[in-house]
Amino acid sequence: MALLEIRHLHVGVEDREVLRGLDLNVNAGEVHAIMGPNGSGKSTLSHVIAGKPGYEITRGQILFRGENLLRMEPNERAAKGVFLAFQYPVEIPGVTTMNFLRAALNAQRKARGQQEFSTPEFLKRVRQVAGSLNIPQDMLKRGVNVGFSGGEKKRNEILQMALVEPSLCILDEIDSGLDIDALRIVASGINALRAPERAMIIITHYRRLLDHIVPDVVHVMSKGRIMKSGGKELALELEASGYAQFEHAA
Amino acid sequence: MKQVFPKADAERAIGNVFAAARGRLPGAGPVAKIRARAFEVYERTGLPHRRMEDWKYTDLRALIGEVLPLAPRPDAEALVRAKVSAEQVSGDQAVKLVLVDGIFAPELSDLGRLENEVVVRSLREVLENSATGAMAGLVLSTTSDPAISLNAAMATDGLVITVADGNAVKCPIQIVHVATGLSVSTFTRSYLQLGKGAHAAIVETFVPAGGASGYQANDAIIVLVGDEASLSHIRVAADASDAVNISSAIIAVGARAKLDLFSMTCSGSISRYQGFITLAGEGTKLSANGVNLIRDKLHADTTIVVDHAVPHCTSREKFRAVVDDCGRSVFQGRIVVRPAARKTDATLTTRALLLSDQAEADNKPELEILADDVTCGHGATSGALDDTLVFYLRARGLSETDAQSLLIKAFLGELIEEITSENLRDFVTAQAEHWLQAGR
Numbered sequence A: 001m002a003l004l005e006i007r008h009l010h011v012g013v014e015d016r017e018v019l020r021g022l023d024l025n026v027n028a029g030e031v032h033a034i035m036g037p038n039g040s041g042k043s044t045l046s047h048v049i050a051g052k053p054g055y056e057i058t059r060g061q062i063l064f065r066g067e068n069l070l071r072m073e074p075n076e077r078a079a080k081g082v083f084l085a086f087q088y089p090v091e092i093p094g095v096t097t098m099n100f101l102r103a104a105l106n107a108q109r110k111a112r113g114q115q116e117f118s119t120p121e122f123l124k125r126v127r128q129v130a131g132s133l134n135i136p137q138d139m140l141k142r143g144v145n146v147g148f149s150g151g152e153k154k155r156n157e158i159l160q161m162a163l164v165e166p167s168l169c170i171l172d173e174i175d176s177g178l179d180i181d182a183l184r185i186v187a188s189g190i191n192a193l194r195a196p197e198r199a200m201i202i203i204t205h206y207r208r209l210l211d212h213i214v215p216d217v218v219h220v221m222s223k224g225r226i227m228k229s230g231g232k233e234l235a236l237e238l239e240a241s242g243y244a245q246f247e248h249a250a
Numbered sequence B: 001m002k003q004v005f006p007k008a009d010a011e012r013a014i015g016n017v018f019a020a021a022r023g024r025l026p027g028a029g030p031v032a033k034i035r036a037r038a039f040e041v042y043e044r045t046g047l048p049h050r051r052m053e054d055w056k057y058t059d060l061r062a063l064i065g066e067v068l069p070l071a072p073r074p075d076a077e078a079l080v081r082a083k084v085s086a087e088q089v090s091g092d093q094a095v096k097l098v099l100v101d102g103i104f105a106p107e108l109s110d111l112g113r114l115e116n117e118v119v120v121r122s123l124r125e126v127l128e129n130s131a132t133g134a135m136a137g138l139v140l141s142t143t144s145d146p147a148i149s150l151n152a153a154m155a156t157d158g159l160v161i162t163v164a165d166g167n168a169v170k171c172p173i174q175i176v177h178v179a180t181g182l183s184v185s186t187f188t189r190s191y192l193q194l195g196k197g198a199h200a201a202i203v204e205t206f207v208p209a210g211g212a213s214g215y216q217a218n219d220a221i222i223v224l225v226g227d228e229a230s231l232s233h234i235r236v237a238a239d240a241s242d243a244v245n246i247s248s249a250i251i252a253v254g255a256r257a258k259l260d261l262f263s264m265t266c267s268g269s270i271s272r273y274q275g276f277i278t279l280a281g282e283g284t285k286l287s288a289n290g291v292n293l294i295r296d297k298l299h300a301d302t303t304i305v306v307d308h309a310v311p312h313c314t315s316r317e318k319f320r321a322v323v324d325d326c327g328r329s330v331f332q333g334r335i336v337v338r339p340a341a342r343k344t345d346a347t348l349t350t351r352a353l354l355l356s357d358q359a360e361a362d363n364k365p366e367l368e369i370l371a372d373d374v375t376c377g378h379g380a381t382s383g384a385l386d387d388t389l390v391f392y393l394r395a396r397g398l399s400e401t402d403a404q405s406l407l408i409k410a411f412l413g414e415l416i417e418e419i420t421s422e423n424l425r426d427f428v429t430a431q432a433e434h435w436l437q438a439g440r
């Protein structure tokens, strides 16, 4: 059984069909990349998997370990192991990153029937992961993403991901806004999480990220559908010739 | 439905309440004269109503109609119930002074833990021993506001607290108002004088005892903050959801002093907190913060008037409302800068968080600037919780209610963070938390 199985998914936003019969299977241990032009529906797909309200699912289904994901609340999905690193992480003034991380981690552990982390245990883990991502301690005392640079926000997403240890990581343009060094740090943070029981979906416009995180499968998405799937060499092909050839394919 | 009395009937009713209470009110001779005069002033307007500009959003004549009979002296059974509630709201380390149904209850208070620098007497004792009426005149002072006049006429008891010059009081002094009755009214009046260079923290809390319902509490406090003194004044009103609470604070602050005021209303069918703060000495810093937490059909009004009478003072006024269901929050903030008050720096910001479509928040900021060379500003916002923030938190594992609670706490956080004492901050946080839990 695939970890994630999306069957013929149709999704509308504000009376417009954005996903138009999308199929996708992701097995545990695999890293999939999704590439596609602006507006093709990549973020919409990631939001629908995470459970963001405001989308109308008109047809199709999403199964996660065989369970109907669409029937679950976003927090249940998180507790089951779905994690989305947002293309545009939001700022939450008044909630310190540290308090936020603790609330998130403990909520998930509680939902899974695990014990909450003790304060020293929690602090130790956060320090360790933050250190490996070059996130200074004082950033953790600030409001979530408040005043963070674009790159810092992205690193904060990876910090959260590393702490909650999800089974399915969806990374929506994690490379946008990162400088070359930050890209390397973030990529190695992601690579460190590659594991046989864990799958990743990496949404990106640039092959460069895929040089660091080598995918098992590359999908080309256009107009709300997967138009072509292939190996990592598909990313190179795309870079050379663009998306035009896939607009009317399949 | 509450009955709305035409003015004549309402006046007759309150006249009877005053006449009936008279024999029980402490203080004879000059004190009785002060009360009679205050009552006359009250009678000219009667219950505040919407045609009075300061009360236009909180029309007591329409909302409560009449003043209920004065609560009887609490009996032993009432004191037992009051004790339970008083203990539940006690701030850590605070020295409690408990008023039950408008009467000081020394047996429930921590008089033994009072620090030497603090002198506490009951209002009753002060009024009964005010032969010349001089002290009574000070403690029972009034303004043109009818609720304050009525309070001076009817006050049964309260606390008169003085802190001598130069003393720093370590533990907060907490006045706990407990109501135990059904459909009765209470009138309390307290007085706090902080000497030159003194430091203190005072907490006022309003709570019902088990079984209390439909009561009306009218409280007033006169506060004098001496030169170079510093006072943290926290107030939390958590009355029964069918009770009325009208509280007034008249505060005068001397020179180079510091006053931090924080008032939070979390329950009560009809609540009005009105603070009148006069900055009377140069170089003083005021922070006046208010919070209304409102749900169901409750109505809470926080009205703060800051009067800059002298130059070189700073005032920061911040107000936050969280309104759910059909609740209604009113905030009126007025800053007056007198002609002499050059170099005044005053700001007023108000934000309302509306959690339902029927929730209502009225904001009335007013700047009355009569001096030149001042920095004054105000800002107001109002809106719902940001869905994208709620979703972000849910996507990280928080339930919808936990996500909302976290965001509401963050919304209030900035004001609560300003409370410098960690104990008092925890106390206020716990009260806000309690309000959030109650809505689940």
Ligand SMILES: Nc1ncnc2c1ncn2[C@@H]1O[C@H](COP(=O)(O)OP(=O)(O)OP(=O)(O)O)[C@@H](O)[C@H]1O
Binding pocket: A013, A014, A018, A036, A037, A038, A039, A040, A041, A042, A043, A044, A045, A087
């Ligand atoms: N809330 C919304 N209201 C209206 N239209 C929407 C909404 N959300 C998405 N869309 C539309 O759906 C389409 C797909 O958007 P989506 O954000 O999924 O694209 P994307 O593939 O992630 O693009 P990009 O590469 O620019 O991030 C776009 O045309 C977008 O305008």
Ligand SMILES: [Mg+2]
Binding pocket: A042, A043, A044, A087, A172
């Ligand atoms: Mg996108």
